[in-house]
Amino acid sequence: MSSVKIHDMIYKQIIYLMYTSRSFGLSPKPDAISKIRRNAVTIKISNIIAYTIATIVSASISLINKNAPFSFIFLDLIILANIFTTGLNVIFFVTNYDLKTFLLSLPLTERDINIAVFRGIFEFFYYGFLASIVIAPISTYMITQSILQALMVELEIIFFFSLSFALIILLGKRIRLGVTSALFRVGTSLIWIIFILLPYGFTFRYVSLPSYVLPIFPFGFLNVEGLLLSLVYTCLSIIFAYNQALKFLSFKVSTHYPTKYNIKLQSPLITYLYKDMKGLLRVPQASFLLTVPVFALIFSFFAPVYAIFYVIFMITTSSIMLILLEASGLQLLLSLPSRLRSSYISKLLIILIIYLVDVIIFSFFGHAPLSLIMLPSSIASVELSLFISYNNVIKGKGIRIADPLSLLIREIEINSIVGIAALLLFFTNVYYSLIFSLISLLIINIVIYKKIK
Numbered sequence: 260m261s262s263v264k265i266h267d268m269i270y271k272q273i274i275y276l277m278y279t280s281r282s283f284g285l286s287p288k289p290d291a292i293s294k295i296r297r298n299a300v301t302i303k304i305s306n307i308i309a310y311t312i313a314t315i316v317s318a319s320i321s322l323i324n325k326n327a328p329f330s331f332i333f334l335d336l337i338i339l340a341n342i343f344t345t346g347l348n349v350i351f352f353v354t355n356y357d358l359k360t361f362l363l364s365l366p367l368t369e370r371d372i373n374i375a376v377f378r379g380i381f382e383f384f385y386y387g388f389l390a391s392i393v394i395a396p397i398s399t400y401m402i403t404q405s406i407l408q409a410l411m412v413e414l415e416i417i418f419f420f421s422l423s424f425a426l427i428i429l430l431g432k433r434i435r436l437g438v439t440s441a442l443f444r445v446g447t448s449l450i451w452i453i454f455i456l457l458p459y460g461f462t463f464r465y466v467s468l469p470s471y472v473l474p475i476f477p478f479g480f481l482n483v484e485g486l487l488l489s490l491v492y493t494c495l496s497i498i499f500a501y502n503q504a505l506k507f508l509s510f511k512v513s514t515h516y517p518t519k520y521n522i523k524l525q526s527p528l529i530t531y532l533y534k535d536m537k538g539l540l541r542v543p544q545a546s547f548l549l550t551v552p553v554f555a556l557i558f559s560f561f562a563p564v565y566a567i568f569y570v571i572f573m574i575t576t577s578s579i580m581l582i583l584l585e586a587s588g589l590q591l592l593l594s595l596p597s598r599l600r601s602s603y604i605s606k607l608l609i610i611l612i613i614y615l616v617d618v619i620i621f622s623f624f625g626h627a628p629l630s631l632i633m634l635p636s637s638i639a640s641v642e643l644s645l646f647i648s649y650n651n652v653i654k655g656k657g658i659r660i661a662d663p664l665s666l667l668i669r670e671i672e673i674n675s676i677v678g679i680a681a682l683l684l685f686f687t688n689v690y691y692s693l694i695f696s697l698i699s700l701l702i703i704n705i706v707i708y709k710k711i712k
Contacts, residue, residue, distance in 0.1 A: 269379030306387035318398035328478040346427030415478040421496035531605035635696035636680035644673040
């Protein structure tokens with residue numbers, strides 16, 4: 260059995276754990292294996308497409324600002340965000356299901372197993388990374404006719420990829436061990452603030468970077484100093500990633516500290532609220548919800564209307580991840596007298612509280628009426644998101660956001676209501692928007708009342 264086949268098996272096993280209901284404690288359907296094969300191919304294709312588009316867009320920006328490495332900040336941040344959002348999930352399942360321990364029972368050396376596990380993890384990003392490092396220097400040279408800029412872009416991509424990969428291994432290991440504080444867990448989600456707050460407008464005009472930026476971003480300096488420092492940074496990032504990979508693969512956990520919840524059946528809703536709030540501090544993919552008011556405040560200073568729709572998009576998107584708060588306890592939840600309804604209402608109340616906090620923030624900037632007008636459609640979209648999540652997991656399908664294509668389809672599903680409401684608001688009038696939102700909210704609640712018990 261070759262290491263290539265082993266790492267491909269590990270890659271598909273991680274997908275199996277991530278995208279089927281096994282990660283939620285439920286039995287998978289018989290056709291799960293065929294779906295895993297399709298998902299494995301879909302992830303690779305979608306990564307190639309996404310990275311190729313981002314690479315071409317980044318290269319095209321250099322037509323305007325004449326500084327290709329600076330233009331590729333767009334791709335850098337996409338790499339950072341993609342690796343963090345996918346990587347934390349991958350590392351979590353690799354460590355918590357202890358694939359290495361199982362592989363040690365096979366007639367394989369530990370070195371072969373370490374390489375296979377590492378390649379299995381890397382497989383989630385390999386094809387997108389390969390597309391970037393091949394297309395980026397070629398497209399840069401074609402546009403700028405500069406070998407130096409093409410080389411700097413190549414170093415820049417390798418640096419950001421290595422750094423991002425090293426960080427998700429470092430953070431993922433700590434999430435596994437449960438030694439990270441709640442504040443740190445929420446803080447890992449703040450990586451998105453870099454992605455969102457970067458003033459992209461600066462990349463669409465001619466720029467001249469001041470000299471004090473050299474130690475921060477040497478890739479944008481097309482001189483000897485910039486080249487040498489870029490080489491040093493890139494080498495250090497590769498060494499950092501290599502060391503983290505070695506530590507990750509050699510680390511073993513001897514003690515587990517389970518989280519205890521006392522569920523009082525006489526008041527389940529309050530108990531679920533308490534449990535879910537604690538869960539938000541422990542699940543990085545869902546904890547981003549707690550940072551939404553922070554972003555709402557920041558954006559309100561310079562783009563209040565954008566801030567409102569940013570909040571709406573983030574709460575509908577992040578609501579998909581709230582099902583992770585139940586994890587493998589969903590089987591137990593189904594056996595309790597209150598069953599799913601209290602859990603469902605708890606999560607809906609958390610979303611509503613976060614949204615109302617944002618409304619208070621918007622009121623200081625004079626845009627509270629718009630946020631309140633969009634409230635019914637936003638809640639309808641969140642309820643639809645929660646309903647789809649619960650329904651899919653109960654049926655043994657998992658949350659079904661494994662790859663970018665699945666996530667895109669899911670986003671269209673859950674944001675269709677709020678999207679139509681927004682179009683009616685801006686292109687017709689507020690009454691049509693409210694009528695549509697309220698009717699949608701009513702229909703969804705009728706369906707949920709019958710299905711979620």
